[in-house]
């Protein structure tokens with residue numbers, strides 16, 4: 001496999017996977033709670049990977065283990081084919097969910113300090129802190145204590161903190177939560193830029209429309225393991241075809257007896273039918289049934305959105321499903 005880097009040089013990704021971030025069979029318990037149960041996925045160089053799942057599904061635990069903040073009970077995290085160690089972990093830019101900044105330290109001082117802590121020279125640290133604060137709209141705030149900033153601006157500082165040491169990999173825990181639309185745009189732009197420069201970028205989010213728009217691939221987590229994964233377009237293509245029908249006079253359950261209709265629910269200003277057989281015969285039979293009830297204002301074939309695929313994947317019927 002070959003991957004394109006930002007400088008237009010093609011980097012070969014051998015089996016060992018240069019700069020590839022691999023989470024391989026990671027398990028973790030907290031007492032009786034199984035937080036991770038064989039979590040496995042790979043984020044390739046130049047890929048934006050969306051990590052989604054319900055509250056408590058195991059996203060933060062996975063990221064903490066990748067960063068060495070927590071130890072796994074089993075499994076391994078590798079970067080570029082090698083088990084992560086203290087040195088390679090310093091090459092990961094991490095944005096923790098709990099936002100670990102020093103509240104009383106000034107923004108500029110803090111960013112320089114964090115960059116130096118990760119091995120940058122004083123001059124490099126100053127240059128990077130100035131550049132990222134400028135880029136993230138924080139130049140006026142360099143001298144202010146972090147605790148005096150709004151939450152959204154603290155979050156921008158947290159992103160700057162993940163970036164100042166020019167990391168090879170970005171691991172961001174809910175970077176978009178609580179951001180205003182302008183800040184979402186800046187965050188989006190920066191993540192795309194790092195991806196285009198060849199970095200593996202993984203972030204967790206509950207904002208599924210944003211994940212659908214932004215990510216090259218998505219992993220859906222349920223109870224500590226991956227239950228679905230792939231490019232959103234492929235996940236959608238693999239899902240059952242749906243038909244949205246707006247037939248205002250149709251009685252409840254009007255399509256239930258049509259062969260090829262698996263499920264029906266009210267949504268989108270009409271009835272959404274999930275088809276087990278999306279042939280022209282089924283579509284024709286559905287349209288005929290709708291017409292028999294009166295006027296048909298809309299009849300549209302569609303694939304489910306990521307949000308719908310997600311709901312399906314994390315619902316109880318998939319309990320225990322393997323990735």
Ligand SMILES: Nc1ncnc2c1ncn2[C@@H]1O[C@H](COP(=O)(O)OP(=O)(O)OP(=O)(O)O)[C@@H](O)[C@H]1O
Nearest residue numbers: 030033034035053054055056057058059060061062
């Ligand atoms: N330090 C801890 N001690 C005990 N249990 C924990 C600890 N950290 C996480 N857990 C448990 O592990 C499970 C996974 O939690 P985790 O924070 O990884 O989920 P998450 O997917 O990040 O959730 P959210 O979307 O709410 O941030 C949960 O059941 C949680 O209660």
